[in-house]
Amino acid sequence: MVARSFVPLRLPARPSQILATLPILELDNESTTTSELLQAHLPTSKVVKAFNHIYAAELTTHGQSAESKNRRALVIAGDDPDAKATVTRLLDQFGFDTVDAGPLREGWRIQRDTPGYGPRRTAEELRRDLAAAKRYAEM
Numbered sequence: 001m002v003a004r005s006f007v008p009l010r011l012p013a014r015p016s017q018i019l020a021t022l023p024i025l026e027l028d029n030e031s032t033t034t035s036e037l038l039q040a041h042l043p044t045s046k047v048v049k050a051f052n053h054i055y056a057a058e059l060t061t062h063g064q065s066a067e068s069k070n071r072r073a074l075v076i077a078g079d080d081p082d083a084k085a086t087v088t089r090l091l092d093q094f095g096f097d098t099v100d101a102g103p104l105r106e107g108w109r110i111q112r113d114t115p116g117y118g119p120r121r122t123a124e125e126l127r128r129d130l131a132a133a134k135r136y137a138e139m
Contacts (some may be wrong), residue, residue, distance in 0.1 A: 030135050033111075035077065035104045046083035049107040050076045050091070053117045062120065063095020073097035073123035075116065075130065077107035099126040109133040 026032040032040075039047040054062070054074060064071045074096045078084045088098040101109050109130045110116050116129030 030108065030137060033104060033107045035107045039079070039104055046078065046080040047104060048076055048078035048080070048083050048087045049101075049104060049110070050074060050087050053110050058120075059094060065095065066092065070122050071095070071097050072120050073099050073126050075099045075101050075110040075126055077101040077104050077110070079103050097123045099123050099130065101130055106130075108135060113139065 024037065027034065027037065033049075035047055035049040039045070051059075051074065062072050072095075074091055076084055076087050076091070076098055077100070078087070084100060088100075091098045101107060108114075110126075110133070113136070114129065114133040116126050116133070121129060
């Protein structure tokens with residue numbers, strides 16, 4: 001199989017939302033993330049977490065030119081630099097800045113119940129939100 005980049009859209013954070021009858025201990029104890037789990041199941045692909053904290057309709061209405069003041073930013077996380085660069089270019093084409101959260105293991109910083117999940121944020125605001133994020137066990 002040819003290596004491919006894969007960008008999951010809105011993966012739920014809790015195993016009960018993924019598979020109602022199959023608990024996934026690694027997600028419950030936060031030793032892995034949904035994106036890492038997906039990467040483990042798609043070993044020849046390059047997973048980049050993106051788009052999970054924006055509504056689909058906002059992709060067509062919130063984009064702005066690169067010169068715009070207060071341009072909305074979106075977070076990415078991934079283990080492959082080339083795949084992340086591809087997603088960053090795509091986000092720019094859509095009219096969004098990119099904030100890189102780091103590897104997939106840091107993708108939890110932009111999931112449900114974290115400060116940056118949902119509201120419209122600039123790159124500076126999202127960086128602060130990522131730094132302030134707490135794991136579920138800490139809430």
